[in-house]
Amino acid sequence: MGSNGENVHAKTTRLMVELVKGKEFATQLQNLLHKPVEEHGPLLAEELALQILRSFTETLSVLSSCTGSSAQISAVDGGGSGGGSACSGETKKKVKDRRGCYKRRRTSDTWERVSSTMEDGRTWRKYGQKDILNSEYPRCYFRCTHKPEGCKATKQVQRMKGNPILYRTTYFNHHTCKQAQSYLPHLIIHSDPPEPNLISFQDNNNNNNIPSKQDDRNSQKPAINISPVVKQEDTQSDIQDLSDAKPTLPWQEIIGPETIGYKPEWAPMRSSYQEEVVSGFHSCESTSLHGLDMEVNQLGDIDNLHYFDDKMY
DNA sequence: CTCATTTGACCGGT
DNA sequence: ACCGGTCAAATGAG
Known part of the structure; x- marks a missing residue:
């Protein structure tokens, strides 16, 4: 991170765009909630919610790429063992190759x-x-x-x-x-x-x-x-x-x-x-x-x- | 007193 | 060696 200022600027802009979009969707949803469901049906609210989630996902994706690491953040990635660090969250620990590589075995259960x-x-x-x-x-x-x-x-x-x-x-x-x-x-x-x-x-x-x-x-x-x-x-x-x-x-x-x-x-x-x-x-x-x-x-x-x-x- | 939570230490997988 | 998962003593609430 910080290796390419131009990209960071572009990403910051993108972040802003996504966040603004998310806010707009949230506002629409809020307005929607003050109307009877009969007026718009349940699907519209759900669609707005999905758009908001999408915005979050995109934002997180951009943030993830800011790290320049292999971090993979999605809407359902809680930053577990494979989670990435935030742009501002430069880790103070020395990073070695094995860091963050540990993954618990998963089974069908x-x-x-x-x-x-x-x-x-x-x-x-x-x-x-x-x-x-x-x-x-x-x-x-x-x-x-x-x-x-x-x-x-x-x-x-x-x-x-x-x-x-x-x-x-x-x-x-x-x-x-x-x-x-x-x-x-x-x-x-x-x-x-x-x-x-x-x-x-x-x-x-x-x-x-x-x-x-x-x-x-x-x-x-x-x-x-x-x-x-x-x-x-x-x-x-x-x-x-x-x-x-x-x-x-x-x-x-x-x-x-x-x-x-x-x-x-x-x-x-x-x-x-x-x-x-x-x-x-x-x-x-x-x-x-x-x-x-x-x-x-x-x-x-x-x-x-x-x-x-x-x-x- | 009983039982759940907290938290540092330990263990084992990667 | 590092990191995540579990243990177990300490702590606290009821």
């Missing part, structure tokens, strides 16, 4: 999900967190709370580089615990007071569990954010940052008042997606993940679910 929420209807226990080279955000490691029972499902969650509102979650291994078999969270949007925009997840099996005590404990966590207006009524341990006073509820912002009530004053107006990378199948997983995705997508959220085979990643 590994898949990745990019989401505005790390919610997946499972109960997880955090067992580690690491700062990842060239990544702005730490990677958090979770295992199924039923590991003592033999469940080998794990997941990694990391905020996406350049788009920290998105979570990338990588899942590893299937759930073998039985709790998840019966676990079928159902996304419910509460439009009634006292908690406007309240969204809760309830399973179909009367798992009417109290919110985990992690809920407020996790307010320290940087990586996992669920809006406080999202209420979890299951024993989902990865509902975190519920106490965070500055929530992000992407689908909420995207779908606007017509769908779920109203956008709170404090809700930041931005194209917000969170990255969730999940690894491995819960063998106990039945429908919760996909069911949730479906619900969220219906609300305008954009999830990217990537399955890995041995060669991907």
